[in-house]
Each structure stands twice: as C-alpha cells, then as structure tokens.
Amino acid sequence: MPILAALLSTLIIASDIYARRVPNTYLLATALLGAGVIGIVWIQGSGGPPWPALLGLTIGFVVLFPAYVFGWMGAGDVKFFGTLGFLLGAKALLPIWIIGSLLAGIHAVASLLSRHGLCRVVPGWQATQLWASASPFGQRIAVARQGRTGLPYAAWLGVGTLIVVFNPELMHW
16 A cells, blocks of 8 residues: 555645644544555455464554653654554554654754754855745744654654655565
8 A cells, every 4th residue: 555655644744834833633543544545455355364464463553662751752752653554564663663764864964954054054044044934934843843852753754654655675674
C-alpha cells in the first residue's frame, strides 16, 4: 500500500510543519482503509495474510515508544511510525527511520545555529526572523501550533517515507 502511505505522509508533512500536530483522524482513517484493503485481498485469496502488516504496526510502535516515554518525541510521531509499519511492512521501517532521523538531525543543527549562531554571523538574520513571525502567515502558524514547539519529526519521517516509496530498492537494506 505504498500509495496510501505516500498520501498519508504528504498530509502529515503539511500538518506537522504547519501546526506541529499529527492528527489521529488521518492515522485512523488510513489504518482502517489499509485494514480493509488487506482484509479484502486476503479473503479473495489474491494476497497474503495480514500478519506482516500487524508485525510492522507492532514494530513501529515498540521501536519509538521509549522515545515518547522519555519525552523525546510526541505520541503522534510514534503512532505515525506504527501506521507506516502497518501500510508498508517492517522492512520499510529501518530506511524510513534512518532517512527521517538524518533529516531531523540536520533540521536540529540548523535550528540551533539559527537561534545562537546565525544571529551573529548573518547580517539581518534576527530582523528577518522577527519579520516572519510578525507576518500574517507567521501569526496563523503561531495560532495553529498553540504553543507546541520542537522539531516536526513526523514530517521528516514522512519525507523518508516518500523517498522509500519512490525508491523501493531502499527497503532491502
């Protein structure tokens, strides 16, 4: 169900960047649609049993759950990763996690530099940031985020998913 995973990832990327939220409605609707497809295909005998999807779901939850418990990421990130495991199988999770984590790491470094280093090195950087946050679009983002901060990790997992879906050879690491 790569197309379904790609569609979900696109929605999550937009939502996580804009509002720092991973809506449960997106995850539940996609999981139910995926379960329906898996069930129909299995009953018709044109596909395998649902166990690989359930294994992917379980691995996705179990792997990222400790990060949620320690407060390193939100519950939406964990649920999204589990849903990706359900849709794509466990074999897709490692490359998605590696790509998403590398991109999130780059984002983290850029954020730190933006807050602490670029203000001193790049002329006008601080003024540009203030202008962007005061703009109407910046104000809408602030309202949508409702004080939520942090990196949009689910968005980077979504980018990793799109890369893996459109380069399926990456699933065979």
